[in-house]
Amino acid sequence: MTDNVDATKAANNEFVITRELDAPRELVFKAWTEPEHLQRWWGPKGLTITVVKLDLRPGGLFHYIMRTPEGDETWGRFAYREITAPERLVYVNSFSDPEGGIVRPPFDDPWPLEILNTVTLEEQDGKTTVTISAIPVNASEEETRVFRAGFESMEQGYGGTFDQLAEHLAAL
Incomplete structure (x- = not known):
């Protein structure tokens, strides 16, 4: 299970990563949108996530705390x-x-203070391909440069997060 990072998007300041998960799309969507799932896999490895608020609607907020x-x-x-x-x-997505x-x-x-993320879920033969694309919003040139320079670190971070998601889904 490897992550696929789209290097061609880097020129457009867009980070894109893809992972195939051995779970149906409905279940993967629940894992992305329900607090009891999110706090079991979201975020960097080794941190504990607590969902403070999850208002799943356009204009709503997922607010969380990560603890080392x-x-x-x-x-x-x-x-x-x-x-x-x-x-x-x-x-x-923002720090808060x-x-x-x-x-x-x-x-x-x-x-950058704000990163626009688009998560797409595509199912084929009972497996779901998750693609995340991320791009800075209202960022300065320097913030955009730092974002672009962080692609390798983001790839590693999302890799660990995807590993946790795969483990969580396998346990359901």
């Missing part, structure tokens, strides 16, 4: 733009504060 084993906390949010069950989710407001990330590089 040492107790450090980072907040995040998805602001949903489009939900087409069970095939597509479009949301703007505990109230859900958008904040700068907890690292020094000038990362």
Whole structure:
């Protein structure tokens, strides 16, 4: 099970990654949209995710907190733009504060405040191909450059997250 990153999109500042999962699309969609599933697989390996709020509708918010084993906390949010069950989710992902407001990330590089993500789910023979495309929203040239420079790190991060999703789906 390998991830496929579309290098041709890099010139357009778009990060694209694809993973095939051994599960039907309906189940994968539930894993992306229900709190009891999201907190079991979303985010970097080794972190605990707590869903604070999940309002699954255009204009709604998925607000969550990630905790390290040492107790450090980072907040995040998805602001949903489009939900087409069970095939597509479009949301703007950002770091956030505990109230859900958008904040700068907890690292020094000038990362974009908002990233537009499109998740598509395509099923064939009982397996689902997940494709995520991400592009900065209203980003400065420097933020866009840092985003583009982060593709390798994003590939590794999403790889671990996809591994957790695959393990979660296999356990259902």
